[in-house]
Amino acid sequence: MKLTADAIVIGGGLVASAVAYGLTRLGLKPVMLDEGDVAYRASRGNFALVWTQSKGPGVPEYQQWSRLSSDKWSELAAELQSETGVDCGHRRNGGIHVCLSEDELAKRTQVVEQLRAEAPPGRYRAQMISRAEMLKLLPAFGPDVVGGAYCPDDGTVNPLFSLRALQRAFSARGGRYFCDSRVSSIAAAPRAFTVETASRSISAPRLVLAAGLGNKPLGEQVGLNVPVRPVRGQIIVTERLKPVLEYPTTYIRQTVEGGILIGESREEAGFDDTLNHTVSQTLAARAIRTFPFLKQVGVVRTWAGLRVMSPDVYPIYEQSSAYPGAFVCTCHSGVTLGAAHAFEYAKAVVDGHLPEKLGRFSSRRFDVQARH
Amino acid sequence: MFKRVIEFEGPVLGVVINGRECSVPASFTAAAAMLASEDGATRETPISGAPRAPYCMMGVCFECLLEIDGVPNQQGCLVPVAAGMRINRQRGARTV
Amino acid sequence: MASILGIFCAANFGLRTLLTMDTFELAIVGAGPAGLAAGVTAAALGLRTVLVDEQPAPGGQIYRGIEAASRHPDSARVFGEDYMAGADLVRQFRASAVKYLPLSQVWQIDRDRNLWIRGANGVTAIGARQVLLATGAMERPVPIPGWTLPGVMTCGAAQTLLKSAGLAPSGRIVLAGGGPLLLLIAAQLMRAGNPPAAILQTSTNLRRAIAHLPRFVSSPSYVRKGLGLVAELRRAGVRIERGVGDIRILGETRAEAVEYIRAGTRRREQVDLVLLHHGVVPNTNLALSLRCEHEWNDAQHAFQPRTHAGLGSSVEGVLVAGDCAGIGGAKAAELRGRIAAYNAATNIERISTDARDRQCAPIQRELRPHLRARPFLDAYFEPPRDLLAPVEDDVVVCRCEEVRAGEIRRIVTEQSCPGPNQMKAFVRTGMGPCQGRLCGLTVVELMAQTRGVSPGEIGYYRIRPPIKPIALGELATRAQEK
Numbered sequence A: 001m002k003l004t005a006d007a008i009v010i011g012g013g014l015v016a017s018a019v020a021y022g023l024t025r026l027g028l029k030p031v032m033l034d035e036g037d038v039a040y041r042a043s044r045g046n047f048a049l050v051w052t053q054s055k056g057p058g059v060p061e062y063q064q065w066s067r068l069s070s071d072k073w074s075e076l077a078a079e080l081q082s083e084t085g086v087d088c089g090h091r092r093n094g095g096i097h098v099c100l101s102e103d104e105l106a107k108r109t110q111v112v113e114q115l116r117a118e119a120p121p122g123r124y125r126a127q128m129i130s131r132a133e134m135l136k137l138l139p140a141f142g143p144d145v146v147g148g149a150y151c152p153d154d155g156t157v158n159p160l161f162s163l164r165a166l167q168r169a170f171s172a173r174g175g176r177y178f179c180d181s182r183v184s185s186i187a188a189a190p191r192a193f194t195v196e197t198a199s200r201s202i203s204a205p206r207l208v209l210a211a212g213l214g215n216k217p218l219g220e221q222v223g224l225n226v227p228v229r230p231v232r233g234q235i236i237v238t239e240r241l242k243p244v245l246e247y248p249t250t251y252i253r254q255t256v257e258g259g260i261l262i263g264e265s266r267e268e269a270g271f272d273d274t275l276n277h278t279v280s281q282t283l284a285a286r287a288i289r290t291f292p293f294l295k296q297v298g299v300v301r302t303w304a305g306l307r308v309m310s311p312d313v314y315p316i317y318e319q320s321s322a323y324p325g326a327f328v329c330t331c332h333s334g335v336t337l338g339a340a341h342a343f344e345y346a347k348a349v350v351d352g353h354l355p356e357k358l359g360r361f362s363s364r365r366f367d368v369q370a371r372h
Numbered sequence B: 001m002f003k004r005v006i007e008f009e010g011p012v013l014g015v016v017i018n019g020r021e022c023s024v025p026a027s028f029t030a031a032a033a034m035l036a037s038e039d040g041a042t043r044e045t046p047i048s049g050a051p052r053a054p055y056c057m058m059g060v061c062f063e064c065l066l067e068i069d070g071v072p073n074q075q076g077c078l079v080p081v082a083a084g085m086r087i088n089r090q091r092g093a094r095t096v
Numbered sequence C: 001m002a003s004i005l006g007i008f009c010a011a012n013f014g015l016r017t018l019l020t021m022d023t024f025e026l027a028i029v030g031a032g033p034a035g036l037a038a039g040v041t042a043a044a045l046g047l048r049t050v051l052v053d054e055q056p057a058p059g060g061q062i063y064r065g066i067e068a069a070s071r072h073p074d075s076a077r078v079f080g081e082d083y084m085a086g087a088d089l090v091r092q093f094r095a096s097a098v099k100y101l102p103l104s105q106v107w108q109i110d111r112d113r114n115l116w117i118r119g120a121n122g123v124t125a126i127g128a129r130q131v132l133l134a135t136g137a138m139e140r141p142v143p144i145p146g147w148t149l150p151g152v153m154t155c156g157a158a159q160t161l162l163k164s165a166g167l168a169p170s171g172r173i174v175l176a177g178g179g180p181l182l183l184l185i186a187a188q189l190m191r192a193g194n195p196p197a198a199i200l201q202t203s204t205n206l207r208r209a210i211a212h213l214p215r216f217v218s219s220p221s222y223v224r225k226g227l228g229l230v231a232e233l234r235r236a237g238v239r240i241e242r243g244v245g246d247i248r249i250l251g252e253t254r255a256e257a258v259e260y261i262r263a264g265t266r267r268r269e270q271v272d273l274v275l276l277h278h279g280v281v282p283n284t285n286l287a288l289s290l291r292c293e294h295e296w297n298d299a300q301h302a303f304q305p306r307t308h309a310g311l312g313s314s315v316e317g318v319l320v321a322g323d324c325a326g327i328g329g330a331k332a333a334e335l336r337g338r339i340a341a342y343n344a345a346t347n348i349e350r351i352s353t354d355a356r357d358r359q360c361a362p363i364q365r366e367l368r369p370h371l372r373a374r375p376f377l378d379a380y381f382e383p384p385r386d387l388l389a390p391v392e393d394d395v396v397v398c399r400c401e402e403v404r405a406g407e408i409r410r411i412v413t414e415q416s417c418p419g420p421n422q423m424k425a426f427v428r429t430g431m432g433p434c435q436g437r438l439c440g441l442t443v444v445e446l447m448a449q450t451r452g453v454s455p456g457e458i459g460y461y462r463i464r465p466p467i468k469p470i471a472l473g474e475l476a477t478r479a480q481e482k
């Protein structure tokens, strides 16, 4: 079947869905192409923080970009709720980073100070807090907690409901979403792209690669260098509890439904997304040190997801110079950056050029590294 | 609702079901003990508070969640009774 | 961002402790006919064997409580000869050299074939060269209006209470559904002193079954048993309503009545207890968590692990036998358990393939009549479509997360959804404590019927450990030094 569209977005996770939804907001009728039910889909396995307090020491552009998205999440959530009736579960009560040793505390203090120094005055609002202040926020902290950081701008969403809402709103605005549509090849010319799947051939003047780990091979077909690799992260979720943790912490939080999410590890394991039991043990042990009441609480599920990681952990935003009209949008914090992607990145795609503030995230930075 | 119709041999134990002392055969599970002494719901769901009772009695459905000896959300159909065991209904989500 | 977790030193620590664990040549999960027979056979072949089961005593579902029951004079009359036959198998098992771990849940088998167990002494782990999954079957979920009310349980649940605790329901009981077990359990309840007020049988599918009839009647014992039960129930005055449809259970806080349509008219029965049943399906969560490949069995409307002739799964060193590999009944489970044990012995080069083939030939011959009867039963008792996938929108499909049929259907029709895992993400089906056991097949059927494709094309949930609930403190436990 042959189809034409205003734009093709490849991917079906949070990054693709946010950009694709953003394109429909600007009046485009894009096609979004996703793989099947079982795929490397980090959007289904993440920890769902909308987080700023630790983002981008040494890279102020990243700090500002994360903060912008965090600021715009309430707007995105409200808009999606009114368009689809789905509550994305966005909460912005502030978030805590927990330190379990003096060493962790010293390291975190350094990060917080550097970020404050690199932010415009008054923009960075996280601060280190004492154990006593931590206990005032969450009395459930255990004796091993020595202190931490608190940032009023941090929050969480329900990533699964957000994904569902973005995709619904996208379809409702005239976008077409095709699952089970793995892209096998791309024929590229400037502002003219034809993408092949097993059952369809789709042409459009704009192409956005937002396929997570799939961006690397797809990028090669349109002259984009996207050196992403998988980094495995495991998460544990417990049975539902009555509300106990009012604030999220970097590695432990209570969901709106009541379950406690415990994450998240980092492991180089290639494309292997099976669970490493030793990692589960370590996560569980650390969670119990942080909140001793968790020891008795029942585990319902554990899973491993593959993060989409660039060599320097920052996003890759680029337009192909060989084939203008082809963009790549990839990052490892697709939840936090969801609003920025929906509102700002989509606009850049429509405008036909990326704004200067995203210049820091060009994939040309990796060429430079390679030449050294 | 459930009555003992075959008396398999074996000891009898004292347990406390929803605050009431009962004696039950040692071959009972906590869920069986509950069904033998109570009618109707043995738990309320954590989401809507709907009444539920054991459904499969073989460990797959998790409708038999009970508070046993103070520990909430135990799978009652897989826990054999023990002397002095306190078995209570599970009311909604676990509290900590 | 640097990791705060010392994952790599943790990995080293884990390895060291694992090496000191007790290791067996064969580890069997499940003490039903398949697991017991495999254990007895493996031990006779000299394999160091362990058998792990979550129940307090051997027997599995069919022979539940058989040791205690066989000592009671009423058991044979109430439960019948098929049940009593289990006593002998359990005796052989007790006399064998198999190490038996009762009251022990296997909540994870890791990539190195270590079994992680939660038992009376907390969490332990054991290693195994070969693993046999004999986790049996569970009753197919029967998602009809009102099925979540107290006062509704499965027929198997009532049977389990009777076998293991001698407990029978009092008051007015109605059984509803289909499948060969429905009548057996009705008869057992009747013999135990409380005959059901009625048995509501859904339509049987003789048209689909007729082709298999000749093979079925060539397995005379199945025919004799089935007809015998009907006659026994009729003699005792139990009403059997056939061709019943649109069954619904009414009540506010407990079941009070059951309604159904028969011969075009709606009828109603007052009830104290409704017992539902529509056949059994493989209990595959452990196999799924090991990522064994599964296939759709269209005749049985269920997924089962893909096995080859030696009963091996797609995962090296993991075998599957009994009803968890496809429903065949207790006798077939026992025979396949024995075959699996010979294959496990061959896989670790304890016996030659020739010896295995010689030993297995007579077992295969004995197996044949049992397999012959199955296609007829599967077709004749095929679950009606509206029972596989509820038509009414407000029927609860996922009991744990209280997700209704309409919500699932709406996702399929109003926005694309590639399969049950994305569905899980969108509406939380299968995210509760039962981990999809009670909603998985219904979600798949709903998606398949709405899209007009086979459930096999839809696929199934990905299942990950722990497959049984454990406390976080138990998850944190390292393997114990032995």
Ligand SMILES: Cc1cc2nc3c(=O)[nH]c(=O)nc-3n(C[C@H](O)[C@H](O)[C@H](O)COP(=O)(O)OP(=O)(O)OC[C@H]3O[C@@H](n4cnc5c(N)ncnc54)[C@H](O)[C@@H]3O)c2cc1C
Binding pocket: B058, C029, C030, C031, C032, C033, C034, C035, C052, C053, C054, C055, C059, C060, C061, C062, C063, C082, C104, C105, C106, C107, C134, C135, C136, C137, C138, C139, C155, C156, C157, C159, C160, C181, C184, C280, C283, C286, C321, C322, C323, C324, C328, C329, C330, C331, C333, C467, C468
């Ligand atoms: C409720 C019910 C009632 C039935 N009643 C009858 C009947 O009256 N007559 C009849 O002919 N057939 C009956 N059947 C069918 C019959 O049970 C099967 O044909 C037969 O038991 C299959 O044997 P098996 O060894 O494969 O499995 P099972 O007998 O089911 O044995 C499996 C065993 O594995 C254990 N197990 C499962 N997972 C784990 C784990 N993770 N860790 C530890 N242990 C585990 C279970 O506790 C169980 O003991 C019934 C089925 C069910 C579900």
Ligand code: FES
Binding pocket: B031, B054, B055, B056, B057, B058, B059, B060, B061, B062, B063, B064, B065, B075, B076, B077, B078
């Ligand atoms: S009654 Fe189903 S798990 Fe206990």
